[in-house]
Amino acid sequence: MDRVDAVVIGAGVVGLAVARALAKRGLETIVLERADAIGTETSSRNSEVIHAGLYYPTGSLKARLCVQGREQLYALCESHGVEHRRCGKLLVASGDAQRRKLAQIEAQAHANGVADLQRLSAAQARALEPALVADEALWSPSTGIVDSHGLMLALQGDLEAAGGAVALRSPVQAVRCGGPLHEVDVGGESPTTLATPLVVNAAGLWAPSVAACMHGLDAHHVPRAHYAKGSYYALAGRSPFTRLVYPVPEDGGLGVHLTLDLAGQARFGPDVEWIAPASPQAIDYRVDPARAEAFYAAIRGYWPELPDGALQPSYSGVRPKLRGAGEPTSDFVLQGPREHGVPGLVNLFGIESPGLTASLAIADAVVSQLWPG
Structure with missing residues (x-):
């Protein structure tokens, strides 16, 4: 031995x-x-996003370790030549309910020690991303992407x-x-x-x-383990966005958001599909083209000009959860x-x-x- x-x-x-x-x-x-x-x-x-620490309950491990780890990660990327970019993120809201949720997230982020958020009007958000439609947005300049x-x-x-x-x-x-x-x-x-x-x-x-x-x-x-599969779709053609765009969060995830890879290619996801694999070999990572319909509806909430037929199945991942559907x-x-x-x-x-x-x-x-x- x-x-x-x-x-x-x-x-x-x-x-x-x-x-x-x-x-x-x-x-x-x-x-x-x-x-x-x-x-x-x-x-x-996954989305290969370096998160700022906006959403997580104050005092939670997710909040504390995300804020701490974000700066450690940026420092390691700099010192080791790992490709990354502080492209920033717009968290967008439309309608009164989403605007109230946005205000709650802003307060949560400040409590977590995220001090660089900026509240933007619809016009200010559109000045950054002309294709974007939203009533209000939070700008997170410390969000980025990394070559995982x-x-x-x-x-x-x-x-x-x-x-x-x-x-x-x-x-x-x-x-x-x-x-x-x-x-x-x-x-x-x-x-x-x-x-x-x-x-x-x-x-x-x-x-x-x-x-x-x-x-x-x-x-x-x-x-007990729970598993949430998330599918991603790639945008055919050039993206009109240069920053990440996130809707307000949904049950089980952060909503169908727009992220960019380091080459500027846009992708959307993940959605949430609860699965129950018995083993690693039992996970089906294929992306069901039929799920695209829901993606179009979600994305057009902040990008109404998304063309028909522009989304192509890309890849999927599975998130390890300790709570199931409908649970906190x-x-x-x-x-x-x-x-x-x-x-x-x-x-x-x-x-x-x-x-x-x-x-x-x-x-x-x-x-x-x-x-x-």
């Missing part, structure tokens, strides 16, 4: 950030990833430079907790068992499933020894948006869980 200082389960953006933080503390750290590449699920199937794969490669590079490693095609089959060393059974082509004092479960969509395989962790600490949105769960009583174990549950933005701050929080004070 091989011994290592730390094992991180999952090589998405959060798992890589956590492993990097542990390795930079001088720990021999191994990341176990069941897939044949890093970041193949939530980390690479480039970010993960940078995190992996730092991890490996500090002596850590990523083991692909290495699914975790069981973890035996409770002694001075946890025993992690690893499958794949060359099955093995690793002994380690530290285990971080950053398995994203499958973190609850991994936790359910941890012998010595009480079952009541394992939450949950916070991130960083479950450490204080919560479950197992030394050297941290489970990360429900790490959806703004997980990419918050990834470096989540890593710092995991370190604090393991070494409080």
Whole structure:
């Protein structure tokens, strides 16, 4: 049985950030990833937006770690040459109900420490984006976009430079907790068992499933998983927008918004489709062309001139949820020894948006869980 200082389960953006933080503390750290590449699920199937921290309840982990992580992420992108852009975002409202919601979001953002928001009239918003139609908008200049794969490669590079490693095609089959060393059974082509004092479960969509395989962790600490699929459509032709455009949020997500990739190509999404996959292989990532009809209706709420036939199915992703349809949105769960009583174990549950933005701050929080004070 091989011994290592730390094992991180999952090589998405959060798992890589956590492993990097542990390795930079001088720990021999191994990341176990069941897939044949890093970041193949939530980390690479999203809007690639660097969020400012507008929406989340004050004092929540999402609010605190998003605001903290945003500046850490921009700094890392600058220092490591990761392609990104502070393009800014317009959060738009039409009608009295949406305008009241916009005012609530503005107050929430200020309470979260987002100090650079600007309220815009319809004319001011249209001066920035002439194709936009809205009664009012919030301008968020600290929102941006990032090359998520480039970010993960940078995190992996730092991890490996500090002596850590990523083991692909290495699914975790069981973890035996409770002694001075946890025993992690690893499958794949060359099955093995690793002994380690530290285990971080950053398995994203499958973190609850991994936790359910941890012998010595009480079952009541394992939450039920919910899955929200979100589809994206690409705009055929040149986009008239140079900034991100978001409607006010909807149940389960942030609404069908307009984002841009680093080449300026516009895409719209995600919508919300609740699914119940039994395994990673059971997820159908195909985008149903029939869902486009609802996209046209949603987008024309702020871009009435969207041409017919302009949306093309692009890609989809799945968000790991801890609450189901119609239930209040949950916070991130960083479950450490204080919560479950197992030394050297941290489970990360429900790490959806703004997980990419918050990834470096989540890593710092995991370190604090393991070494409080």
